[in-house]
Amino acid sequence: MRLFNLLSGPAVALAALLASTSALAEQSISDGRYEIHYNAFNSSFVTPEVAQANNLVRSKYRALVNVSVLEMQDDGSKQPVRAIVSGQASNLLNQAQTLEFKQIDEGDALYYIGSFRFTEDEQLKINLNVQPDPNKPAYTIEFDQRFYVD
Structure with missing residues (x-):
């Protein structure tokens, strides 16, 4: 199911959620070739329909981490690329x-x-390894975030 398919309600809802969450708390790194965007938010922000359509587990004690990788093109545009993501x-x-x-x-x-579990008012350190090019070392990203039960 496409997140940005304008004809699909759950897809539009997840895309809107990712976009609005991104606008509030998105972080990114860039090395001139790749731009890696990442953020984390409570899974309870996702509607039940969107969670079911995208096989996401929803809970007031579960958070989601969203990662996307863009490759800079010669013409200045950015192209989404596959990556090996772990954390x-x-x-x-x-x-x-x-x-x-x-x-x-x-x-x-x-x-x-x-996704991961958390308890009320819990500070977590999130470590990500993002490897867009399997022949080169992964980018290491670390950030701290406090989570609250919604």
Whole structure:
């Protein structure tokens, strides 16, 4: 199912959620060739219909990490590219959860969504490894975020 298919309600809702969440808390890195965007948010922000349509687990104690990779083109445009994405979420006691990412491919957009559990008012360190080129080392991304039960 395409996230940005304008004829599909759940797809539009997830795309809108990712876009609005991105606008509020999106982070990115760029090296001139690749631009990697990432953010994390409560899975309860996703409607039940959107979660079901995209096989996402919804819970007030579960968060989602969204990663997308764009490659800079010679003409200045950006093209979504596939990547190997892995990571983990760790609490302050260094108890880690491995993130398993699901690829959502729309053709003109490509996302990797992973999920993890959290408790009320929990600070987590999220470590991501994003490898757009399998012949080169992965980019390492680390960020801290506090999560609240919604």
